[in-house]
Amino acid sequence: MMDGTSATAATTTGYNFAYLDEQTKRMIRRAILKAVAVPGYQVPFASREMPLPYGWGTGGIQVTASIIGQADVLKVIDQGADDTTNAVSIRKFFGRTTGVATTERTIEATIVQTRHRVPETKLRDDQIIVYQVPVPEPLRWLEPREAETRKMHALSEYGPMHVKLYEDIARYGRVTTAYDYPVMVDGRYLMRPSPIPKFDNPKLDMCPALQLFGAGREKRIYAVPPYTSVKSLDFEDHPFTIESWDEACAICGSTESFLDEVITDDKGGRMFVCSDTDYCGERRKESGDEPA
Amino acid sequence: MAQIFATESLAPGFADPVHDSQASFRAALAAFARPGRIERVPVSPGIAAPGSLGRAATAFALALLDLDTPLWLSPSMSGAAGYLRFHCGCPVVAEPRKASFAIAGGDVPALDGFDLGTDEFPDRTTTLIICVESLRTGGAVTLSGPGIQETASLSIEGLPAGFWQQRVELQAMFPRGVDIVFACGDELAALPRSTRIKEA
Numbered sequence: 445m446m447d448g449t450s451a452t453a454a455t456t457t458g459y460n461f462a463y464l465d466e467q468t469k470r471m472i473r474r475a476i477l478k479a480v481a482v483p484g485y486q487v488p489f490a491s492r493e494m495p496l497p498y499g500w501g502t503g504g505i506q507v508t509a510s511i512i513g514q515a516d517v518l519k520v521i522d523q524g525a526d527d528t529t530n531a532v533s534i535r536k537f538f539g540r541t542t543g544v545a546t547t548e549r550t551i552e553a554t555i556v557q558t559r560h561r562v563p564e565t566k567l568r569d570d571q572i573i574v575y576q577v578p579v580p581e582p583l584r585w586l587e588p589r590e591a592e593t594r595k596m597h598a599l600s601e602y603g604p605m606h607v608k609l610y611e612d613i614a615r616y617g618r619v620t621t622a623y624d625y626p627v628m629v630d631g632r633y634l635m636r637p638s639p640i641p642k643f644d645n646p647k648l649d650m651c652p653a654l655q656l657f658g659a660g661r662e663k664r665i666y667a668v669p670p671y672t673s674v675k676s677l678d679f680e681d682h683p684f685t686i687e688s689w690d691e692a693c694a695i696c697g698s699t700e701s702f703l704d705e706v707i708t709d710d711k712g713g714r715m716f717v718c719s720d721t722d723y724c725g726e727r728r729k730e731s732g733d734e735p736a
Numbered sequence: 737m738a739q740i741f742a743t744e745s746l747a748p749g750f751a752d753p754v755h756d757s758q759a760s761f762r763a764a765l766a767a768f769a770r771p772g773r774i775e776r777v778p779v780s781p782g783i784a785a786p787g788s789l790g791r792a793a794t795a796f797a798l799a800l801l802d803l804d805t806p807l808w809l810s811p812s813m814s815g816a817a818g819y820l821r822f823h824c825g826c827p828v829v830a831e832p833r834k835a836s837f838a839i840a841g842g843d844v845p846a847l848d849g850f851d852l853g854t855d856e857f858p859d860r861t862t863t864l865i866i867c868v869e870s871l872r873t874g875g876a877v878t879l880s881g882p883g884i885q886e887t888a889s890l891s892i893e894g895l896p897a898g899f900w901q902q903r904v905e906l907q908a909m910f911p912r913g914v915d916i917v918f919a920c921g922d923e924l925a926a927l928p929r930s931t932r933i934k935e936a
Binding site: 460461467474478481483512514594597598654668670671 | 753754755757758759761762764765768769770799800801802804805836854855856857858859861863881882883884885910911915928929930
């Protein structure tokens, strides 16, 4: 076992490996293969009730449960952090139902399940990243009818989304969408990258890792295979841009990572720190600034 | 039922259904994610290949088929029907178009005879497993598209004449199409419909 991973001591008895029954896993596995074969297309699947509420990553968990094996090393992040409630619960869930090793280090993981961030550390082609998705349909707020959005995808009819972005520019001078920024996958399907900040969108493009997306409540699975073109929608005269900060991370000093603003007191005190806790910690270790 | 047990159709399935299924699926997933790359299926030692089915194709079927997946077998693969019915519980259908999975050998029929799905539901299509005589990287057919950094290439023996031409014609129908798995011995490679091919 590599440094930084931890084996889970006690696995819960009475459940199948990774909680789901085998027939459910087969159904999800078939959906995943179809999702990979048609990049960006949302494959309907028979999402199960999971022992945690919708909105807590039930889609991502079902995808992870269907792909994970005994040799895998699992990392779970919530907004970039390994130690927040959602990440800790899901990591414990898989620890108890599979007994696989878990890690907080991106480079040690074979599977990274994420809520709303892509790690700052570049992913490799032997890794799989699983996104938790609340609303998979990019056109849903423009067209509420599923039959219509399905037809729009079939015809590649994505004009309304361009109009929406254009209206932003006409009103505010720029596209105001800051997260869940729509992308085109392999030039064919419009896709929601899940509510990651648009800062992370460029990481999806030609990513060496396989990217799987699971939406439990909405019962959809979709995928972006490795080395696949993922382009954020934009206009020639209003090219896509990502967020930038005037500050550096107050802990590790990074000027390249996505920063969270943290309020420190009730007198207006605040600091900016890396959202990716593993990236921040590794930078401190490298600089010898690690606390004992 | 007693006579089933007396025939070869009782060749064993996975020794450890949970973990063998998972490992076989992950090999298939890796193959789908990187078209043209050959993956070795870590099949358990006891697994036997019924009829003309290789071990990789058998493991793929055991991992993914069940009562929800109508299966079509080409004449050269019909010997595996009893085995797959017993272990997977899948219905075996007579028409390729009605199958969600199909297994064929060198006698693979016209590709447009399978279920190609619809533009609205391109996921509802046949996945075709072809058991081939040899499977190597490099050579005759160049692949590009999602999952491939620049290009990949495959050299396959045991396909009918005109197979690649048919596959090229299907590309224009994307997102409709057939996802193909080539299996040979313990190895498999995938050719999902998103892959664009060029014959040398």
